[in-house]
Amino acid sequence: MAQLANIPIRIEQPEAEPQQFGNALPILNEIRHALARFAESAEPTRIDLAAMPFGPGDEEHLMALLGRGEVEATIDALGPTRVWETRFPGVWVLDYANVEGERIALQIEVDEIPQMLRTQRADITDSLTALDAALASATAADPAAESRH
Amino acid sequence: MATSKTLGESLRQHGVSRRGFLKFCAATASMMALPPSMAPAIAQALEKARRPSVIWLSFQECTGCTESLTRSFSPTVENLIFDVISLDYHHTLQAAAGDAAEHAREQAMNSNAGEYLVVVDGSLPGPKANPGYSTIAGISNYDMLMDTIDGAAAVVAVGTCAAFGGLPKADPNPTGAVSVQDLVKDKPVINVSGCPPVPMVITGVLAQFLTFGTIPELDEYGRPRAFFGQSIHDRCYRRPFYDKGKFAESFDDEGAKAGWCLYRLGCKGPMTYNACATMKWNGGASWPVEAGYPCLGCSEPDFWDAGGFYKALSVPTGSPGDVLLTAGAVGAAVGVGAGLMSRNQGKQAAKHHDKVTADQLEEKL
Amino acid sequence: MTPMDFLLLTKGPLFSLAIAIFALGILIRLFEIFALGRAHNYAAARGNEVIPGLKTMYRRFNPDPGTFQRSTFDVVVGTLWHVGFVIALLLFIPHIELIKSTLGVSWPGLPNPVVDAVTAITLLGLVAVLIHRLTHPVKRFLSTPQDYLIWAVTFLPVLTGYLAYHRLINPYPLALGMHILSAEIFLIVLPFTKLTHIFTAFVARYYNGAIFGRKGIQS
Numbered sequence: 001m002a003q004l005a006n007i008p009i010r011i012e013q014p015e016a017e018p019q020q021f022g023n024a025l026p027i028l029n030e031i032r033h034a035l036a037r038f039a040e041s042a043e044p045t046r047i048d049l050a051a052m053p054f055g056p057g058d059e060e061h062l063m064a065l066l067g068r069g070e071v072e073a074t075i076d077a078l079g080p081t082r083v084w085e086t087r088f089p090g091v092w093v094l095d096y097a098n099v100e101g102e103r104i105a106l107q108i109e110v111d112e113i114p115q116m117l118r119t120q121r122a123d124i125t126d127s128l129t130a131l132d133a134a135l136a137s138a139t140a141a142d143p144a145a146e147s148r149h
Numbered sequence: 150m151a152t153s154k155t156l157g158e159s160l161r162q163h164g165v166s167r168r169g170f171l172k173f174c175a176a177t178a179s180m181m182a183l184p185p186s187m188a189p190a191i192a193q194a195l196e197k198a199r200r201p202s203v204i205w206l207s208f209q210e211c212t213g214c215t216e217s218l219t220r221s222f223s224p225t226v227e228n229l230i231f232d233v234i235s236l237d238y239h240h241t242l243q244a245a246a247g248d249a250a251e252h253a254r255e256q257a258m259n260s261n262a263g264e265y266l267v268v269v270d271g272s273l274p275g276p277k278a279n280p281g282y283s284t285i286a287g288i289s290n291y292d293m294l295m296d297t298i299d300g301a302a303a304v305v306a307v308g309t310c311a312a313f314g315g316l317p318k319a320d321p322n323p324t325g326a327v328s329v330q331d332l333v334k335d336k337p338v339i340n341v342s343g344c345p346p347v348p349m350v351i352t353g354v355l356a357q358f359l360t361f362g363t364i365p366e367l368d369e370y371g372r373p374r375a376f377f378g379q380s381i382h383d384r385c386y387r388r389p390f391y392d393k394g395k396f397a398e399s400f401d402d403e404g405a406k407a408g409w410c411l412y413r414l415g416c417k418g419p420m421t422y423n424a425c426a427t428m429k430w431n432g433g434a435s436w437p438v439e440a441g442y443p444c445l446g447c448s449e450p451d452f453w454d455a456g457g458f459y460k461a462l463s464v465p466t467g468s469p470g471d472v473l474l475t476a477g478a479v480g481a482a483v484g485v486g487a488g489l490m491s492r493n494q495g496k497q498a499a500k501h502h503d504k505v506t507a508d509q510l511e512e513k514l
Numbered sequence: 515m516t517p518m519d520f521l522l523l524t525k526g527p528l529f530s531l532a533i534a535i536f537a538l539g540i541l542i543r544l545f546e547i548f549a550l551g552r553a554h555n556y557a558a559a560r561g562n563e564v565i566p567g568l569k570t571m572y573r574r575f576n577p578d579p580g581t582f583q584r585s586t587f588d589v590v591v592g593t594l595w596h597v598g599f600v601i602a603l604l605l606f607i608p609h610i611e612l613i614k615s616t617l618g619v620s621w622p623g624l625p626n627p628v629v630d631a632v633t634a635i636t637l638l639g640l641v642a643v644l645i646h647r648l649t650h651p652v653k654r655f656l657s658t659p660q661d662y663l664i665w666a667v668t669f670l671p672v673l674t675g676y677l678a679y680h681r682l683i684n685p686y687p688l689a690l691g692m693h694i695l696s697a698e699i700f701l702i703v704l705p706f707t708k709l710t711h712i713f714t715a716f717v718a719r720y721y722n723g724a725i726f727g728r729k730g731i732q733s
Contacts (some may be wrong), residue, residue, distance in 0.1 A: 078172055410603045
């Protein structure tokens with residue numbers, strides 16, 4: 001790709017302000033309503049940002065407005081999902097990526113803790129079985145355990 | 150061939166965890182343009198979903214739709230879905246050709262009778278046109294379509310050619326091209342228009358059928374409302390500029406650089422219903438208007454014949470300037486003639502002292 | 515016929531037909547008037563004809579005090595919707611694009627929200643004048659079927675334009691097609707009805723002003 005790199009690129013107005021298309025504030029308002037709803041009736045909300053008509057810079061603007069809070073987590077399932085609480089507690093951002101690191105979805109979740117972070121009931125049942133099995137095999141392998149009986 | 154394995158089992162076999170499945174459902178909801186609150190319902194339905202057999206027929210087309218589909222950013226949800234649907238015939242993508250390929254199609258039809266999904270891209274010469282314009286393995290497009298849809302559960306017309314006739318049908322339509330819905334009357338037809346359609350919209354419609362086994366809600370053109378329910382204009386991030394009356398007037402003026410509305414450069418966004426403005430292209434990288442290019446209206450019927458791509462939507466398609474000049478010249482000439490004639494009549498009347506009564510004048514009014 | 519077929523029909527052949535009938539009709543009328551000329555005046559001219567003629571074309575926009583007092587409603591509402599109609603017609607950007615493509619001339623437009631507000635006022639004005647015409651006994655007596663016809667062909671393009679702009683009819687090609695069709699009906703009807711006053715009013719004003727100017731008095 002040496003030839004591609006040789007094509008001169010001229011960036012006009014490099015110091016110009018990033019463009020504002022004004023589509024971030026309505027989303028912020030929607031989040032505000034969701035937060036009010038959650039405060040009143042504990043009803044969680046999820047907002048799919050892929051369905052929003054964002055222009056260049058709108059998403060960055062929204063993310064800058066939301067900022068970063070105290071919690072940050074990564075879930076490793078079918079590629080990384082980055083989760084963070086914004087500077088408004090109860091407002092979470094979930095950035096889903098595939099195994100190649102390309103974004104497949106971007107959501108705002110208004111909840112105490114995002115659904116994705118919770119351990120599911122079925123997993124806990126499976127987990128108990130797995131732990132029992134691990135315990136059994138560990139016990140069988142440990143000679144000291146025999147004497148304690 | 151379609152197996153009896155459910156999608157849930159298939160995914161677990163792929164080593165997908167429950168969180169992974171939840172993520173998959175969130176992404177699927179987003180892809181199907183459903184609200185995120187639908188994710189649990191999708192999860193439930195997907196657990197039970199079975200791999201449908203898909204037969205893909207390509208007729209008078211440019212392969213752009215297949216190109217678009219394969220450009221859905223891979224490997225991702227779409228590929229997972231393609232791991233779990235069974236694409237049994239697609240003569241562009243499959244290795245087999247000729248008789249062997251046709252054999253695969255017939256086998257898929259026989260073993261999944263009444264359940265398989267037919268995807269069509271491209272228009273086809275109608276029953277009255279010369280079938281020689283487009284054939285596959287010696288079979289005319291018309292015969293192949295009619296034969297294949299016989300045992301189909303539903304037909305998905307992918308691309309504007311299959312949905313509305315598209316480029317082959319553009320004036321003067323030399324091959325007598327017609328759309329799928331012109332021919333298929335006794336099976337549900339889902340139109341996924343666009344030239345090409347947004348890849349996520351193609352997979353989204355297939356995902357919807359796979360997930361719920363139902364036909365999505367369609368608009369008057371048979372397109373799924375979830376993707377085609379809103380116009381480009383209504384979802385355009387440049388809409389505020391239209392509302393303020395700020396327009397780019399050429400492709401390199403200040404307005405174009407500032408990202409103003411492209412209406413005057415021929416944007417057909419107000420009449421075009423598609424998902425480009427939100428789903429965007431190339432994995433959400435951009436879309437035509439974001440690249441500074443007016444919408445062509447490619448998901449609408451007859452968009453090829455709907456006037457110049459760089460002429461505003463309000464501009465007539467004929468040459469009204471010439472008509473105006475010609476009619477104006479004739480009008481002026483006739484007018485002068487009529488005026489002079491009346492004037493002469495008046496003069497003659499004055500000369501002969503013609504009399505006129507009030508009643509006669511009243512009649513003339 | 516799909517909404518798109520309808521839009522393409524109105525944007526293509528129907529528009530050409532409408533504009534041909536309009537140009538033919540209105541120019542026959544105007545040139546007939548010009549060719550007729552006026553009776554020769556043998557009296558010596560006391561003043562210029564042209565300047566008073568042009569002045570009167572403008573001055574008749576101001577109603578004389580008596581007229582204003584007698585028919586305040588007609589003057590105020592009539593002026594309001596006429597001005598609104600002309601603004602919406604000539605200063606809305608899509609209309610300017612249409613004129614540019616047909617006549618090759620263009621001028622700056624107004625921001626869409628301004629045109630939108632003006633259109634709303636025009637619609638209300640048109641509804642008000644119809645109600646007035648129907649309720650006022652004298653007006654009602656004087657009204658002919660043609661008066662109601664030209665009210666309708668004037669009202670419809672404004673109404674359909676407003677509906678199309680606000681996207682209140684779906685799908686949009688249907689809304690836009692209806693708007694274009696109603697404008698075409700307006701164009702076709704124009705040369706053969708009282709709507710010719712759009713052009714002849716100024717001819718009449720000029721003649722009036724010129725006659726008085728020649729006599730050396732103010733019109």
